[in-house]
Amino acid sequence: MTRTIYYTATTLDGYLADPDDSLDWLLRQPQEAGGAGDYDSFIRGIGALVMGATTYEWLLEHEQGVWSYELPAFVLTHRDLPSPRSTTNGGPADVRFRQGGIAELGQEMRDAAGANDLWVVGGGDLAGQFADLGQLDEIVTSIAPVVLGAGRPLLPRRLDLELMQVERNGAFIVARHRVLGSLAEDQERSSSSSAQRAAEV
């Protein structure tokens, strides 16, 4: 069954990028190819990917309009964004622009992934949109030894997670968490306020 996995690097204080969308702090960190959380092993299990517009624009700018992903890639945006060329054949890349709710789009993305998993590339709110619907299964983070104090948040939601695995790769802590759902305290609060409303009717 297709799982939805948010696989990303983050600072120790939970930022994907600095306030100017710079990843310079990340790109200079030493990492061992083939080690824990290694991209090549991860991508072998992926059938499709999804990202928000800022992440897409960052990739286009830093890869000079050339697209190295061979898998179907969904880009969520309200704007008309340029399509890249594929690195492999020079033709148009399989980039599918969509907008709207994950409730409507999630199934199309999982279907595109086939028997493999769906990779949520980022940003954090997009991962949160999947989590809001209970459709985010796992989070794999490579945590860099950096704090930024401000920036683009890793996952701006209140969720309980279960730690499944922790390893080290070069400068990074690589952690795999299963998403359990809304924070237990929030679930209790919402069920006690529904019980109170029911008692008042």
Ligand SMILES: NC(=O)c1ccc[n+]([C@@H]2O[C@H](COP(=O)([O-])OP(=O)(O)OC[C@H]3O[C@@H](n4cnc5c(N)ncnc54)[C@H](OP(=O)(O)O)[C@@H]3O)[C@@H](O)[C@H]2O)c1
């Ligand atoms: N550290 C890492 O490994 C890593 C991984 C991923 C990303 N990043 C970086 O982190 C930053 C993330 O940026 P971000 O927080 O702005 O998030 P983002 O998800 O990349 O982009 C957010 C934008 O996506 C569009 N969007 C999101 N959900 C949508 C929906 N349901 N329907 C239509 N459009 C939707 C909206 O853009 P419009 O309305 O303008 O179209 C929204 O403003 C970027 O700098 C990226 O490069 C880092």
